[in-house]
Amino acid sequence: MKLVFKDGDILKERSNALILGVYEDGLDEMAKRVDKRVRKKVSKLLSSGEFEARLNSTSIIHAFGGFPSERLLLVGLGKHSEFTIEKLRQASGTAAVAVRNKGLKNAVSSLHLCEVPEASPSDVGQAIAEATTLALYRFGKYKTEKDVVKEYAKEIKSLVLPEKNAARCRELRSGAGIGEKIAKAVSHVRDLVSEPAGVLTPTELANRARDLSKEHGFKCSIIMPEGIKKLNMGAFLAVAQGSHQPPRLIVLEHNGGGAARPLVLVGKAITFDSGGISIKPWEGMEEMKDDMSGGAAVLGAVCAAAQLKLPINLVGIIPSTENLPGGGAYKPGDVLRSMSGITIEVISTDAEGRLILCDALAYAARYKPAAIIDLATLTGACVVALGHVNSGLMGNDEGLLKKIEVASRVTSEKVWRLPLDDEYAKQIKSDIADVKNVGGRPAGTITAALFLKKFVGDTPWAHLDIAGTAWTKEAMPYCPKGATGIGVRLLTELARAYYTT
Numbered sequence: 001m002k003l004v005f006k007d008g009d010i011l012k013e014r015s016n017a018l019i020l021g022v023y024e025d026g027l028d029e030m031a032k033r034v035d036k037r038v039r040k041k042v043s044k045l046l047s048s049g050e051f052e053a054r055l056n057s058t059s060i061i062h063a064f065g066g067f068p069s070e071r072l073l074l075v076g077l078g079k080h081s082e083f084t085i086e087k088l089r090q091a092s093g094t095a096a097v098a099v100r101n102k103g104l105k106n107a108v109s110s111l112h113l114c115e116v117p118e119a120s121p122s123d124v125g126q127a128i129a130e131a132t133t134l135a136l137y138r139f140g141k142y143k144t145e146k147d148v149v150k151e152y153a154k155e156i157k158s159l160v161l162p163e164k165n166a167a168r169c170r171e172l173r174s175g176a177g178i179g180e181k182i183a184k185a186v187s188h189v190r191d192l193v194s195e196p197a198g199v200l201t202p203t204e205l206a207n208r209a210r211d212l213s214k215e216h217g218f219k220c221s222i223i224m225p226e227g228i229k230k231l232n233m234g235a236f237l238a239v240a241q242g243s244h245q246p247p248r249l250i251v252l253e254h255n256g257g258g259a260a261r262p263l264v265l266v267g268k269a270i271t272f273d274s275g276g277i278s279i280k281p282w283e284g285m286e287e288m289k290d291d292m293s294g295g296a297a298v299l300g301a302v303c304a305a306a307q308l309k310l311p312i313n314l315v316g317i318i319p320s321t322e323n324l325p326g327g328g329a330y331k332p333g334d335v336l337r338s339m340s341g342i343t344i345e346v347i348s349t350d351a352e353g354r355l356i357l358c359d360a361l362a363y364a365a366r367y368k369p370a371a372i373i374d375l376a377t378l379t380g381a382c383v384v385a386l387g388h389v390n391s392g393l394m395g396n397d398e399g400l401l402k403k404i405e406v407a408s409r410v411t412s413e414k415v416w417r418l419p420l421d422d423e424y425a426k427q428i429k430s431d432i433a434d435v436k437n438v439g440g441r442p443a444g445t446i447t448a449a450l451f452l453k454k455f456v457g458d459t460p461w462a463h464l465d466i467a468g469t470a471w472t473k474e475a476m477p478y479c480p481k482g483a484t485g486i487g488v489r490l491l492t493e494l495a496r497a498y499y500t501t
């Protein structure tokens, strides 16, 4: 789909549908102009209660020659005084999906004329571009039934947003350029997470990372099992032992920040988590193909930084393996020696994420990072605590955590802090080794994070548990069912706002 901000008048533009945002509590100037052209049909729909203009509600009527576009698509925006950039994203996504599902090929939109407090024209352009692209995302490569293939082939060709003020138009367009690049990175992540584990093995993930590095221009080194052994990553290797698929350590670098210390991102990439010897129950196990969402988000963030040519040094470290109960598998009771030298007693082989991450975090120290952020679908306990709305946020540095919270408010990828009090640490004390990989049921998300904390030393570090937010069973306004691509927009905003030189 092409998104075109151009000089012109919405009421003179020809298309299959004109998209109009409507507030619950009264028509704005644009809506009044449109309303006049359709003999007050919009007002009538509102006063009769047939269209209440609640956020993300839609109604489509024929224009009958009131203006050159054939139809009028009304999109509810909620209360005028409560409008935000996130609501603009949602309304843009809702409108795009409605246009596509009607089988329409092109539309003209007035959504960029909505007033959003504290948002620049560039922010508005970015929000519309991001949400429109992300709302229309689909993963259809394994669908073969004719009617479904036909349905999936329905695509919008163009969305035109006319803007009379030339300076504002330029700003909208530049924001849209940013939004399209970020949305593309998020789409790459959704593709990777949606892919079945039989296809997306650690080897395949590394290959795709290499392809993306060539496409977008960043460095990609792939460390093979012998290299991982040389690094003494005993915890990472133990998890990989149970599978015939060899592990990969994927290291990405976007060097745009000169001599500045890098921001290092670390992402869990278990391409399938069966639980290993501590095997999971069968129900829902298919979802464990998404256990590489943290790694995919890191890859997406580096893609976005490279495409946007951000003046920043950004490193991505992605340990990737399967967690299977093969004959060589590691076992509960085993004691592992991690790269940092810290020894670990295995209580459950299903708490494998922290084992691959602890070696990756130790490796991160080599880059003398300004900060380390790891992302992982780490604990079921996080889903219990925060559901599918917020990612869990923990860390050792107040300043870094605050920055992440600000970036989270900007992008609406929500995070909620959990406490890392020392008192919880006794739960992961081991009798035989330095630490054990499970701290029991209470505060499972916190004890997992406290385990990771042992491996980051004094470097400012934050951990995002995305177990509940990486996948959605319900479609959302700019995210269809399935992989969400969580983290990319948040990390890109964080990098842009705080780590550029």
Ligand code: BES
Residues within 6 Å of the ligand: 273, 275, 291, 348, 350, 351, 352, 353, 377, 378, 379, 380, 381, 383, 438, 439, 444, 467, 468
């Ligand atoms: N990948 C899972 C966590 C997970 C669970 C992600 C549900 C998404 C949805 C992780 O490796 C795991 O199995 N964690 C265990 C830890 C436990 C053994 C301490 C868990 O949460 O049950």
Ligand code: ZN
Residues within 6 Å of the ligand: 273, 275, 323, 349, 350, 351, 352, 353
């Ligand atoms: Zn597990």
Ligand code: ZN
Residues within 6 Å of the ligand: 270, 273, 291, 350, 352, 353, 377, 378
């Ligand atoms: Zn896992």
